[in-house]
Amino acid sequence: MLTNKCARHVLEEIVALFPDAKPELNFSNRYQLLIAVMLSAQTTDVAVNKVTPALFEAYPDPASLAKASPQEIMPYLKTIGLYRNKAKYLHQCANQLIERHQGEVPGNRKDLEALAGVGRKTASVVLSVGFGIPAFAVDTHIHRICLHHKIVDPGATVRQVENRVTEVLNEDQWTQAHQSLILFGRRVCHPRNPECHEYPQLFTCQEEV
Numbered sequence: 280m281l282t283n284k285c286a287r288h289v290l291e292e293i294v295a296l297f298p299d300a301k302p303e304l305n306f307s308n309r310y311q312l313l314i315a316v317m318l319s320a321q322t323t324d325v326a327v328n329k330v331t332p333a334l335f336e337a338y339p340d341p342a343s344l345a346k347a348s349p350q351e352i353m354p355y356l357k358t359i360g361l362y363r364n365k366a367k368y369l370h371q372c373a374n375q376l377i378e379r380h381q382g383e384v385p386g387n388r389k390d391l392e393a394l395a396g397v398g399r400k401t402a403s404v405v406l407s408v409g410f411g412i413p414a415f416a417v418d419t420h421i422h423r424i425c426l427h428h429k430i431v432d433p434g435a436t437v438r439q440v441e442n443r444v445t446e447v448l449n450e451d452q453w454t455q456a457h458q459s460l461i462l463f464g465r466r467v468c469h470p471r472n473p474e475c476h477e478y479p480q481l482f483t484c485q486e487e488v
């Protein structure tokens with residue numbers, strides 16, 4: 280595993296490659312953000328962006344979504360993975376928003392993670408993007424990149440990656456680091472043909488602990 284100094288260097292070099300990286304999911308309020316992030320599990324943002332316009336038109340707020348049955352929601356999600364489960368989660372989550380939070384998306388991790396279909400990663404994205412609260416969400420690409428660049432020890436879990444990155448970066452860097460690493464994963468670290476050889480600055484600091 281790299282020293283704190285080198286881990287920080289690698290992460291900051293990745294952020295410097297994509298300093299303006301932003302979420303690629305389309306949304307216009309926190310309700311839409313939460314739903315879009317929930318739908319993005321195990322599918323692409325592009326695929327989610329294709330289904331959300333019709334979904335949000337039919338169900339513009341938690342109250343309308345809560346009234347719909349999973350069977351009514353499913354046809355809107357048919358082109359994305361796990362759509363049956365996602366329709367059930369959306370229905371349950373909307374009802375919980377109404378029952379527990381007056382139809383608002385809560386702005387704290389405990390309440391977010393208590394919602395159906397909302398795990399730590401989704402909560403982190405909603406907190407950081409929707410509320411401006413520092414958080415570093417780790418998806419499978421960020422996990423892989425941090426393992427490969429020795430930000431963490433071999434075999435480190437998703438949670439260990441989150442702990443390490445939030446330890447070596449300042450709080451005000453977490454949200455951008457998440458966005459930049461995701462874009463780095465998409466644009467540079469293609470699974471079959473990574474272009475890392477074009478970025479030697481990522482490999483200059485290699486001291487390990």
Ligand code: SF4
Nearest residue numbers: 424427467468473475
């Ligand atoms: S394949 Fe290349 S770009 Fe991807 S994580 Fe490994 S070193 Fe980085």
